[in-house]
Amino acid sequence: MSLNPEIAAFLDLVEANQTDATQAFHQQMPAQARQAFEQSSARMRWQVPQVLSRDLSYPTRDGDSLAVRIYTPVTDSKQALPVTVFLHGGGFVVGSLDSHDGICREFCHRTPCAVVAVEYRRAPEFKFPTALHDAADALTWLAQQAGALNLDSSRLALAGDSVGATLATVLAIEAAASAQALQPCLQLLCYPVTDASRSTESRELFSEGYLLESPTLEWFYDHYARTAEDRADWRFSPLLAPNLRGVAPVHLALAGFDPLIDEGHAYAQRLQASGVAVQCKEYSALVHDFLRMPMVTGEIESVYQELTEVLRKALYP
DSSP: OOOOHHHHHHHHHHHHTOOGGGOOGGGSOHHHHHHHHHHHHHHTOOOOOOOEEEEEEEEOTTSOEEEEEEEEOSOOOOSOEEEEEEEOOSTTTSOOTTTTHHHHHHHHHHTTOEEEEEOOOOTTTSOTTHHHHHHHHHHHHHHHHTTTTTEEEEEEEEEEETHHHHHHHHHHHHHHTSOOSOOOSEEEEESOOOOOSSOOHHHHHTSSSSSSOHHHHHHHHHHHOSSGGGGGSTTTOGGGOSOOTTOOOEEEEEEEEOTTHHHHHHHHHHHHHTTOOEEEEEEEEEETTGGGOTTTOTHHHHHHHHHHHHHHHHHOO
16 A cells, blocks of 8 residues: 555655754754644644533642543533543653644544543653553543533543553553553554554654654653663553453554554554454554644545544444
8 A cells, every 4th residue: 555645745745844943853852842743733723523622620649730621512412421531642742632632523523422631741851650640640530520520431432642542551451450430441542652662664664754753753752761661661562561351442543654553563463362352443545643634635534434433332332
């Protein structure tokens, strides 16, 4: 399968117009990279469905307070809504509720369900495992507040893209190993990082020229890890988890031209070997971060149709 021609043209345009202000993340300081990512996200915004949203906050275990954005469909129904908790990508360094706002609105409207988008603190100011602890604290808050928010937390999906999907799958593994209040019925994982401890063939093959570059991955990981040994911690690299049995069913959405595709397939195989129900869909002509590309190619419309059908079946059994 060849690269989607519209995405190919988009990548060529990005390369042709690259300046010192739009250089690769690994050539920037974190604050500069965050600003550039938010600016590019604003330019990539597409016409999203109308849904309701409100910003609240949740407490962290160390006394901080972080943002959570709750999206709900425009409806007169008073019934409690099923919930998708969404964790945004950005390599633990960039990304925000705003940069991934469109994804959450699509999932909310199309499923339909409530989407709870969780902000977490980013590296290098906050190292591993702060982002994971923040996400777990958000789930604790949701378990306590679901009733007051008219959310049916017994119908819960954990979702994310890139490292957000990494956080989601680690939360699902921890849930399966405990008796915690929230137990997901689905993991929706879009092009996740599953093994930061080693390189793969796809890391070499797609190391440059396909949006996410291998040097940028290393830059992300180096900022998030406290030491090199952190990369081999299964909470950083869930492919290395000692036990995956009993975790919630998984739907993996991978991109064919993504340096992470090999570890995505490896994680699917590991899940299958552990007896976990898993579907793995490879979008062969797409690149990393495709959920935020409706303005680039019409192919993303069918991707959202497929992913929200997966959510619908899980949340409305």
